[in-house]
Amino acid sequence: MNGVHDMGGMDGFGKVEPEPNEPMFHTRWESRVLAMVRAMGAAGAFNIDTSRFYRESLPPHVYLSSSYYKKWLLGLEDMLIAKGFVGKDEVGKGHALAPAKPLKRGKFTAADVERIMVRGKFGRDAQAPAKFKAGDRVRARNIHPATHTRLPRYVRGHVGVVERDHGVQVFPDSAANEAGENPQWLYTVVFDGAELWGPDSDPTVKISVDAFEPYLEKA
């Protein structure tokens, strides 16, 4: 979706301001939000792409004015309500009012913690041969799905070169909609700065994205 989350190349957000000796969490609730998202995801309430899509779907003014973990909380609430795991009334009251909906992998307990400390595997078996190889010139397709996608706007329509092949991985555009994993070849595609930002841009800059095969066409 063409949302405000797709920030690459936008102007006006000001300087980057690193915080010296930044703590891992600024308040206790941030850590609880992180833990709830990880736990409910691991229990099978949603996949990572769906959770990204719900955060992106927050109203633009909310997305832009909320801290990172506030976005996580708001996205989590919306997602759990939409999927029927909790009711809006329950979130408002802070208590369970209706029976639970079964979770794919059951209740998240301390025994499951170890499992989430290792990153998931997104690699899958190839369904078809790769269409592209390192060195190929490709154009990022001019597509604008209203649903979740990982092709940022700033590369669409532009020509780059395939640099690496990462094998076949879960396709977020399908997984986010719970339409199956639909695995696709994944490539690192490199663009010249001038191709993306015009002839006046810094000539020493190159930018790459990781692009799934359906995002690309031969150039």
Place this chain on the structure above:
Amino acid sequence: MELRVRALETVLSEKGYVDPAALDAIVQAYETRIGPHNGARVVAKAWADPAFKRALLEDATKAVGALGHVSRVGDHLVAIENTPERHNMVVCTLCSCYPWEMLGLPPVWYKAAPYRSRAVKDPRGVLKDFGVSLPKETEIRVWDSTAETRFLVLPMRPKGTDGWSEEQLAELVTRDSMIGTGFPKTPGAPS
């Protein structure tokens, strides 16, 4: 926010979806097990051991996995090497993808709009915000983490560290040097 978060946690617990003690354990695991010390050990080993460096650049998931002593790493890790000719910098313009096992949870600036918007368009300007400047002919390569691949920058080994042990070298490796928004510490400089 505190109340709103507690309300949701109460609902999830009362409905039997999560055990609150398991949430405590998740937070504790993040607070104690992951962090830039993991990445620093990998970088230091690459500086000290050319065979490991080759293996790391070839297949970082495999190379780091084989170390054993670093917290377990998931798939799809790619290490990218800084050279005098090329400086690498990592961003996630769409959200906040970051190599958690290697670097811990990302800092606020990495997840915020100024970095996500400008890193791909004006990386030199962003580096300036960090007090970092590069020779004007150095190529800057920005890696936008748009899929599940996670990138770890292998910074250049600081001069004046000949014969240093991996433990000593690891002390010089900063989090930002592994994101590409900083350099390793200089030996002998006040930290």
